[in-house]
Amino acid sequence: MIMGYADPFEAFFAFQRALENRLSSDWLGDTTAGTGTYPPINVFQQGDDLVAIIELPGVNKEDLNIQAKDNAIRVSGRKSIDYPEEVSLHRRERVSGVFDRTLAVPMQIDPDGIKAEYNDGVLVLFIPRAERDKPRTIEIR
Amino acid sequence: MAAQQELQVQQKREVDKAQEPTTPMRAFLPTADIFETEDALTVVLEMPGVDRDNVDVSVENGIVTVEGRINFNKYKGLQPVYSEYNIGPYRRSFRISGRVDQDKIRAEMRDGVITLVLPKVEEAKPRRIEVR
Numbered sequence: 513m514i515m516g517y518a519d520p521f522e523a524f525f526a527f528q529r530a531l532e533n534r535l536s537s538d539w540l541g542d543t544t545a546g547t548g549t550y551p552p553i554n555v556f557q558q559g560d561d562l563v564a565i566i567e568l569p570g571v572n573k574e575d576l577n578i579q580a581k582d583n584a585i586r587v588s589g590r591k592s593i594d595y596p597e598e599v600s601l602h603r604r605e606r607v608s609g610v611f612d613r614t615l616a617v618p619m620q621i622d623p624d625g626i627k628a629e630y631n632d633g634v635l636v637l638f639i640p641r642a643e644r645d646k647p648r649t650i651e652i653r
Numbered sequence: 654m655a656a657q658q659e660l661q662v663q664q665k666r667e668v669d670k671a672q673e674p675t676t677p678m679r680a681f682l683p684t685a686d687i688f689e690t691e692d693a694l695t696v697v698l699e700m701p702g703v704d705r706d707n708v709d710v711s712v713e714n715g716i717v718t719v720e721g722r723i724n725f726n727k728y729k730g731l732q733p734v735y736s737e738y739n740i741g742p743y744r745r746s747f748r749i750s751g752r753v754d755q756d757k758i759r760a761e762m763r764d765g766v767i768t769l770v771l772p773k774v775e776e777a778k779p780r781r782i783e784v785r
Contacts, residue, residue: 532739554736
């Protein structure tokens with residue numbers, strides 16, 4: 513869908529549109545505990561595997577917990593914002609607090625093979641599909 | 654307690670177009686905190702997915718503008734299957750008053766959050782007047 517464009521901008525628009533179209537997707541259906549709760553998740557397919565990209569700006573790595581079991585991945589933690597003392601707040605749009613969200617994917621995954629990276633306020637989960645769940649070609653003899 | 658509050662998703666707001674854009678790309682407004690101490694005004698903006706090399710801070714005609722670009726290469730070869738938020742560049746501007754020392758503005762980026770410190774000019778700092 514987004515491979516090999518000459519114009520990088522065009523690729524970006526296509527990508528934004530693709531994301532927009534997926535907003536109404538029922539791919540995760542009722543399996544994800546609480547659509548619309550924090551943090552927002554985008555899920556992508558990369559070959560057989562899945563990549564979940566989660567926006568979590570300003571969270572300490574130590575305050576982030578990721579657990580995986582069967583086909584569910586739980587992301588929980590706390591986002592805290594420290595204001596200096598003796599401060600007058602002019603504008604306060606950022607939110608802080610605790611979050612706990614479980615992402616259940618509709619396929620068999622390899623929970624031990626999940627890798628997580630947190631960079632620039634974005635949590636990326638690489639979720640490998642379980643070997644036994646991959647499609648197999650059956651040879652006819 | 655405020656810190657225990659369960660977090661809610663904030664929908665990304667699109668940048669209001671003051672001028673007509675020449676490209677159909679959508680830009681988003683980073684959420685902001687602004688607070689003031691005795692010495693400085695601090696502006697904190699959340700731009701998840703933006704690293705230090707992809708952010709520009711400029712001051713022109715008393716307007717400070719922060720722009721953050723997303724490194725789209727990270728999304729190469731990924732097919733969206735489920736989406737709850739859109740991605741795109743971030744942009745936001747603030748008019749700063751004459752009380753800010755424009756030459757001393759500094760910025761720091763960490764975990765997708767940029768902190769701009771706008772120091773006040775000396776005359777604008779509060780002063781204690783001694784009673785004799």
